Every structure is written in structure tokens, then in C-alpha cells.
Amino acid sequence: MTTVKLNRRTVLAAGGSVLATGFSGLLLPAQAQDVAPTLTMPGGANNYRPGAPIVDRIGGGGFWMSGTVRRAGDGAPLAGQRIQIWAHTTEGHERDPQSHGATLTDANGVFRLEMPQIVPAFGQPHGHLAYDSGDFETVFLRPIMSSSKDTSLEAHFVLQPV
Amino acid sequence: MGRTFLIWTALFCAIVVPIAASAMSPLLAWREPIYIAAGFAGVFGLALMLVQPMLVGGYLPGISRYRARRVHRWIGAALVSAVIVHVVGLWITSPPDVVDALLFRSPTPFSVWGVIAMWAIFAVALLALFRRHLRLRIWRISHTLLAVVIVSGTVIHSLLIEGTMEILSKVALCGLVLVATAKAMLDLRVWAKRRTSREGASAD
Numbered sequence: 001m002t003t004v005k006l007n008r009r010t011v012l013a014a015g016g017s018v019l020a021t022g023f024s025g026l027l028l029p030a031q032a033q034d035v036a037p038t039l040t041m042p043g044g045a046n047n048y049r050p051g052a053p054i055v056d057r058i059g060g061g062g063f064w065m066s067g068t069v070r071r072a073g074d075g076a077p078l079a080g081q082r083i084q085i086w087a088h089t090t091e092g093h094e095r096d097p098q099s100h101g102a103t104l105t106d107a108n109g110v111f112r113l114e115m116p117q118i119v120p121a122f123g124q125p126h127g128h129l130a131y132d133s134g135d136f137e138t139v140f141l142r143p144i145m146s147s148s149k150d151t152s153l154e155a156h157f158v159l160q161p162v
Numbered sequence: 163m164g165r166t167f168l169i170w171t172a173l174f175c176a177i178v179v180p181i182a183a184s185a186m187s188p189l190l191a192w193r194e195p196i197y198i199a200a201g202f203a204g205v206f207g208l209a210l211m212l213v214q215p216m217l218v219g220g221y222l223p224g225i226s227r228y229r230a231r232r233v234h235r236w237i238g239a240a241l242v243s244a245v246i247v248h249v250v251g252l253w254i255t256s257p258p259d260v261v262d263a264l265l266f267r268s269p270t271p272f273s274v275w276g277v278i279a280m281w282a283i284f285a286v287a288l289l290a291l292f293r294r295h296l297r298l299r300i301w302r303i304s305h306t307l308l309a310v311v312i313v314s315g316t317v318i319h320s321l322l323i324e325g326t327m328e329i330l331s332k333v334a335l336c337g338l339v340l341v342a343t344a345k346a347m348l349d350l351r352v353w354a355k356r357r358t359s360r361e362g363a364s365a366d
Contacts, residue, residue: 042269046258090192094256119192122252122259123270123323142269148324 035075037137037160044140047094048130052084058101058115059091064152065127066112069105071136072160077109083157084130085113088121094128120148129155136161166223173216177209180335183328190326200251201326207244208320210237211313212339219346235290242287245280272322279315282308299355306352313343 069081084102092099103113118125125148132138136159143155184205190198214237216222217230225233253260263273286308293301317336320327 042267043259043262044269046262047256088192093194093197119189120324121193122256123272123325125324 033074035070035072035158037072038139038141038156038158040138040140041142044128044142045130046128046142047086048084048128048140049086049095049097049100050132052086052100052102054082054103055101055113058085058113059089059098060116061114062151063089063115063117064112065115065129065155066110066152067129067155067157069109069111069131069157069159072158075158077105077107078136078159079105079107079109081105081109081111081131081157081159082133083111083113084132085115085127087115087118087127089116089118091116094121117151118145118148118153125150127153127155129157131157131159134162169221169223173213173222176212176335176338180327180331181205181209183331184326187326187328194255196251197255198326200248200255203244203247203251204320205327207241207248208316208335208339210241210244211316212335212342213237214241214309215339215342215346219342219349221342221346238287238290241283245283249280270322272319275315275322276319279312279319282311282315286312302350302352306347309343310347313339 065085065087067083069078069083070076071078082102082104084100086094086100088094089099101113101115103111105111118127125145126142127145129141129143130139139157139159141155141157143153145153181202184202193201214234217225217234217237220227220230222230249260249264259268262268263270263277266274266277268274286305289296289301289304289308293305296304317340320332321336
């Protein structure tokens with residue numbers, strides 16, 4: 001799951017973060033390690049249901065949602081963080097309770113949850129992820145699959161301590 | 163007779179093939195009836211958009227110019243209904259996504275084009291209701307400008323969407339809508355100031 005995917009979105013995102021960190025690094029050389037927090041994406045919180053249960057798998061599985069959770073500033077991996085995941089899949093709409101589930105990050109700040117295949121809905125094959133446990137600022141993500149045939153999707157969190 | 167048959171058959175195919183292809187989409191299996199209805203209202207709307215310039219440009223044989231303009235108005239009303247079913251159906255399916263789109267803050271790039279086309283369709287309908295109070299030239303130019311916004315907005319909207327429409331038939335239908343609209347605009351010379359023989363006909 002650590003393969004680096006290069007497509008328009010990741011290149012843009014990476015380019016953006018290089019620019020952002022590069023400039024702040026120039027301005028504040030003492031904080032060269034500064035890792036900027038992830039911003040909530042537009043539409044990320046749509047059809048969110050608070051309190052999705054921690055599950056081994058959402059529905060029948062077959063699709064993998066994975067990612068990392070790190071702390072803003074030093075970029076340290078955060079273990080035991082609860083990430084909620086939902087999407088329009090072959091087993092239900094975004095609003096359906098059975099489409100929602102949560103998982104915890106491991107010691108390396110990595111999370112990975114099996115879920116049913118995401119299918120295009122509202123024009124794009126996309127997933128939703130949330131961090132809202134309260135220790136850090138709430139973040140909602142809405143990653144898009146580069147192809148609706150993909151069987152995995154990644155989303156990464158850098159959280160800002162409250 | 164051969165030409166008449168050919169034109170009507172071509173129009174029939176241009177409309178029915180994309181709708182039929184959409185009806186065979188695998189995505190339908192994972193959608194609720196209201197979401198399916200909302201999607202098809204959009205597909206029907208796009209297909210109806212091809213008939214509008216064909217009618218008003220007089221490209222459909224066997225139908226008088228007067229009758230063609232009457233049908234054009236009825237299809238205009240059907241387009242307004244299709245837009246309403248499309249938006250309301252999507253709103254029932256996922257309210258926050260539609261609210262985002264209507265407020266121009268949606269993450270999906272196609273939403274803004276759809277919403278612009280929607281307002282242009284409502285504006286054109288409103289304008290049509292009050293057209294007797296408008297000067298002919300004002301009416302023609304405003305109607306044509308709004309038609310350009312509607313057609314281009316709708317085409318961009320549908321091309322950017324990954325939905326139930328099959329890609330080839332969607333691109334073909336969008337291309338035909340663009341070509342038919344451009345041809346009707348050029349043929350009718352809506353911007354021309356001179357009085358033409360069409361003045362009488364378009365006063366219907």
C-alpha cells in the first residue's frame with residue numbers, strides 16, 4: 001500500500017505542498033520541519049453520520065481505503081486515531097448507515113479498511129473520510145478515484161492539535 | 163420522401179440511442195429509483211435540446227414553420243420540467259451535494275455549468291412568457307444568447323460527468339446539439355437588423 005501513485009491530482013497536491021512548505025521554510029528557517037495541516041475538502045462532510053462504529057470491514061469488502069495520520073508541525077505519525085469512512089458503493093448510498101464504518105490507525109499512523117467497491121455517484125467515483133475525535137481539529141476529506149475501475153483509494157491526514 | 167425519412171430516422175436515433183445506452187448502464191443497479199429518475203431527467207433534457215434548434219431552424223421536413231414553433235415552445239416547457247425533476251430528484255438523493263451545487267461551492271467542476279444552464283433555462287422560459295411585451299429584436303437576441311448559455315453549459319456539464327450515459331453516444335449527442343444550435347443561429351441571422359420574411363412567422 002506504499003506504492004507512490006503519480007497522476008494529475010497527486011502531482012498537483014505534491015506540487016502545492018512543496019510550494020507551501022518551501023515558502024514557509026524560506027520565511028521561517030527555524031521551523032524547517034513544519035508540516036502543514038490538511039484542510040477540509042469542499043463537500044467532504046456531505047452525508048456524514050457521526051459516530052460510525054469501528055468495524056473490521058464495511059459490508060462484503062473488495063475495495064481498500066487506506067492512508068496515514070500525522071501530526072501537524074513535526075509530522076509525527078499518530079497511532080490509535082479513529083478515521084470514519086463512507087461512500088456510495090455497490091452495497092449502498094452514502095446516506096445509508098451500512099455504508100459507514102470507522103477504523104483506527106496502527107503504531108505507524110497507518111489505517112486501512114476494507115469496504116465494498118466504490119461506484120461513481122454524483123458524477124465522480126469518490127470516497128469520504130473524517131477525523132472528528134476532538135483531540136485535533138476536525139478534518140473531512142473527499143478523495144476522487146483516478147479511475148472508477150480502481151479497487152483502492154488513499155487519503156492522508158495531517159492533524160492540527162486543538 | 164427519402165430525405166424526409168432519413169432526417170426523421172437520424173433524429174430518432176440521435177435521441178433514442180443515448181437514452182437506451184444510458185438505460186443499460188451498470189451504475190443503475192446501485193441506485194435508488196429517485197436517483198435513477200433524476201439522472202434520466204437530465205439525459206432526456208439533453209436529448210430534447212437537439213430538437214429545439216432543429217424545429218426553429220426549419221430542418222424537420224413535413225412540419226410547418228408555424229407548427230414547428232408551437233412544438234418548440236412545448237418542448238421548452240418540457241425542458242423546464244426536466245430540469246426541475248433533475249434537481250429535485252438529486253436533492254432528495256443527496257441534499258448536501260445539491261445545496262453545494264446551487265450555492266456554487268461544489269467540489270465537482272460540472273455542477274457550476276449545470277446550475278448556470280438551469281438558471282438560463284428558467285430565464286428563457288420567463289422571457290418567453292413575457293415576449294409579447296418585448297421588442298422583436300430584443301427578444302430574439304436575448305433568447306439566442308440564453309440558448310447559447312443553456313446549450314454550452316449543458317454540454318460541458320454532461321461531458322464532465324461520469325454517470326449512466328455511455329461515453330460515445332454522449333459525445334455524439336453533445337456534438338449534434340452544438341452543431342444544430344450553431345447552424346440554426348447562423349441561418350436565422352438573429353443579430354441582423356433588417357426585416358426579413360421570417361418576421362411574420364416569428365410573431366406567433
